[in-house]
Amino acid sequence: MSHKITIYDIAKKLNITAATVSRALNNNPKISEKTRILVNETATKMNYKQNKLAQALKSGKSYNVGVIVPRIDSNFFASIIRGIEEELYSHGYHVIICQTYNNENMEIENINTLLNAQVDGILMSISNVSIEKNASFNRLLAKNIPLLFFDRKKNIEGVSSVTVNDFEAGYKATQHLIEEGCKRIAHLSNDRLFEIFKDRFLGYKQALIDNGLPFDESLVVEIKSNIEEGRKATKKLFGVKNPPDAIFSSSDWSALGAIQELKSQGIKIPEECCVVGFSNEPFTEFMELSITSIDQFPLEMGKQAAKVFLEEVNNGAHISTEKKIVLTPKLHIRKSSLRREALKK
């Protein structure tokens, strides 16, 4: 192992003290121009690299932030992470990504490990609705370490969040389906203890009411956001005498499952049943039967979250600066819901 160069090595070589070297490297105005240049040149020559650990220990800042997401293998979360990274990069921060795989215990473990790793903040999308009752979570709050929610948030005093207007998204999607002539719109939801799923549902319901359509609880199904459950739920929905003529899904994956099931039953999309998904995953666009979906602008979401984090970390106390940023969703209309156009032909 080649000896690691420290400020002491530089000091020895220049016959000065480590304190002077440290100050020179940090552009402390107390140091003379001459010394500063000399130290910096010598440091470069000796290939000196600052030991971040030592610096972190001294300053109490690790310049690491933890990001907790259910999983990274979706375009949605990957894009959020990219947004966070892009924004934090120039400020010297690193991102430690943790995945919960939707496991509630993993979430708690992740928070603990991140805290032990002395992260300067945690940006997360919750996987566990009951987390605020948890000890780890309280520890996090008590430490006054900036905490921030994106997408899947909880309403906790003093905790900022960046989300998309899920109510509006649900409303827009449903309104669009109604305009396409659909009268019995089913909704594939997910655990509505999560705000995002509750709000999408409420937007859906409100759009029905505003358009004078009846709200039928039996058309709302709570499932996990994956292909398989989307299939099964669709099968059930179409197993009764009065099936829906549209499906608004809270997830692109279950929307895909729905489409697979509809096709296997020979039900024509969008003529006999329209489908709208959620999140605008790339595949919704590239499928032969492209899928209408809601864009949540994940890149922007990540950037905004990072910006709020930077504000909070610089302000010190985040309690006083609770921010709730809400982005406006956009509906990308594609083949799976263009009913009128398809019926013309």
Next chain:
Amino acid sequence: MSHKITIYDIAKKLNITAATVSRALNNNPKISEKTRILVNETATKMNYKQNKLAQALKSGKSYNVGVIVPRIDSNFFASIIRGIEEELYSHGYHVIICQTYNNENMEIENINTLLNAQVDGILMSISNVSIEKNASFNRLLAKNIPLLFFDRKKNIEGVSSVTVNDFEAGYKATQHLIEEGCKRIAHLSNDRLFEIFKDRFLGYKQALIDNGLPFDESLVVEIKSNIEEGRKATKKLFGVKNPPDAIFSSSDWSALGAIQELKSQGIKIPEECCVVGFSNEPFTEFMELSITSIDQFPLEMGKQAAKVFLEEVNNGAHISTEKKIVLTPKLHIRKSSLRREALKK
């Protein structure tokens, strides 16, 4: 900010020294049973958490490993990362994920930042074929910090790697297409300075030769691995009088682009043209026209990489233990290449 509990706080409360506390917490056999239990109980009661930064500074180990990948929003890399995490988790290591977005400079920057962050090792899939000539890379090697390649590797003395047998994969895919009756098989490659793409190409070529088919250089195209380039390349390939009857793509994304182009030209898949992709991304399976693809077992790849890292980090010197682990790829045969079956109907 609530005061952080340190071993000094515990020591003060118990009227002993920090050294004793440290030893007790680390189960040092020199400490009496009584003291050890007392210290541990007090630590729990006071909600003491070890400061990883201090420990890292002292021990020279950060218990962080850096993972550098082109990007995380593909199932392939996300699964590798999951494999790495699963394996390292129980050993107390954390993963810092860095993305290069296929930018060569980002790769160098990532290496530098990870080194500055004092990571204990770097596991990476290269984005830059000429990286070994780079200063950062040499610094990494000189420091004797475990370095490991997965998937996209370089042959560097003393550096272990975990890859899939890309030659075999290319061979299998091509052999399959030949068995399905294809005679003019095109190959969508990528920069063949990367071993993976060169090997896939060589496997493809060898299969042609072994089956007595002519190798036609004009049927091999080097493109980036995305939908758009797959489309364009396919358009070109079918713009001549003697078009191919199959496309073996080094990427699922360009395979998808190829399929889109073929469909838009009204060319029947697989009857008139078969398509085989690479990486077994989830969408290859769930498309209505499911895509034949190569499984590289990314989860296993990640696990193996992590295991080798653990070995190297425990051995200290990794120079002597260069390992080259090569996994066997598996071809998942799906509709896009089942030509014989389709022709029967």
Next chain:
DNA sequence: TATTTACTTGTAATCGATTACATTTATTTT
């Protein structure tokens, strides 16, 4: 009882960088 041996615990240095405070040197001001 005196002495050796075995346990326990304490003292102080260390990892590398930062910084309040002290000291020295150079420059102005009177």
Next chain:
DNA sequence: AAAATAAATGTAATCGATTACAAGTAAATA
């Protein structure tokens, strides 16, 4: 030239945990 001020550098403590070495205490042996 003496005194006051400014500028540059040094000294030493600090962040929190670990550990070689020293030292103390209790148990075992002579």
